[in-house]
Amino acid sequence: MIIYGTALLAVCHLLGIFLGDLLGQALGVKTNVGGVGIAMLLLIFARLYMAKKDLLPKLTELGVEYWGAMYIPVVVAMAAQQDMVSALRGGPVAVLSAIAAVGTCACVIAAINRMEITVEKPVPEPILHDNPLLADLE
């Protein structure tokens, strides 16, 4: 049943938000700490567990996947309700600090991600077989 998938998603979502709120309270912060991230982890574990136990028919999966596919439209709707007017009215301090913060972070992201490529460079060359029958298969 497709609702099983959506219900599973909903339960993971609520449980994650609940745990995030608890974590926030335990840390003395007035906000949710990583609730959505915890919910994502719960869903990942639920999927692994249910797939192993053979409890995950295609229709149940579709109940989750539909919402994953609705993600971009939801983001478009989110963009349409941003407070653009006050963002632009913030003046030079807001605009400059935002640009500088994004620029700094972009350089660090680029630096870290480029390190990954140099780390991965010594990927082993594909092994060439002597046996012509195996070579044909490749």
Place this chain on the structure above:
Amino acid sequence: MVEILQKAAAHNGLVTAFALVGLIVLLSGEISRRLTFGRVHGSAIAIVIGLGLAYWGGTQTGGHKGLADMSLFGGIGLMGGAMLRDFAIVATAFEVQVTEARKAGLIGVVALLLGTVLPFIVGAGIAWSFGYSDAVSMTTIGAGAVTYIVGPVTGAAIGASPDVMALSIATGLVKAIIVMVGTPIAARFLALKTPRSAMVFGGLAGTVSGVSAGLAATDRKLVPYGALVATFHTGLGCLMGPSVLFLATKALVG
């Protein structure tokens, strides 16, 4: 006639929102294919159209929720609100490859810490250079450069004035918008190709809205990895802003 149609749309807000967003996505797909020959991702154009409509809505109503403040498009507020946004983000976790996510665990945490401290330093520094030289204002504006939620939460905790709070929120909003629009443009520079790189991006770029929209417009497959890390961003910022970062700023400027 028009009145009846308007009433039907306003009474079925969420359904109207589905239709409107579908129309925006369709339109941006056509623009992407015909005008940019597929070079600019359709979802990037859709997000820019969304932001444009938000600006238009904001000037029309004087409200703070963009298009969602117009009664006809109230459903946009529900469809793009925190509830459905987080629901859809959690759903994308279904596609996460556990081995890939685990490989980037440590670097994700490092990125998260850097993504909180670096924007804070930059934001607080620029606030200082514009004459906001007291520790409370510097911390609040610096926290706003982390995300637009961390800013006001920090400011409220340490007692910032309302105009500094507004400035802090504006900083976070501008940052989110730059990340949304800029990510697909800078994707090559950022080396955004692998799940690991998306997790680094999610930790450093911060703001769930910016990261999720930026990655969606770059490569849909990378979204869950970036979002997984980015969702801890606001919590970490709210934790560090009024405590460690405020005390450090106070120690520096007195």
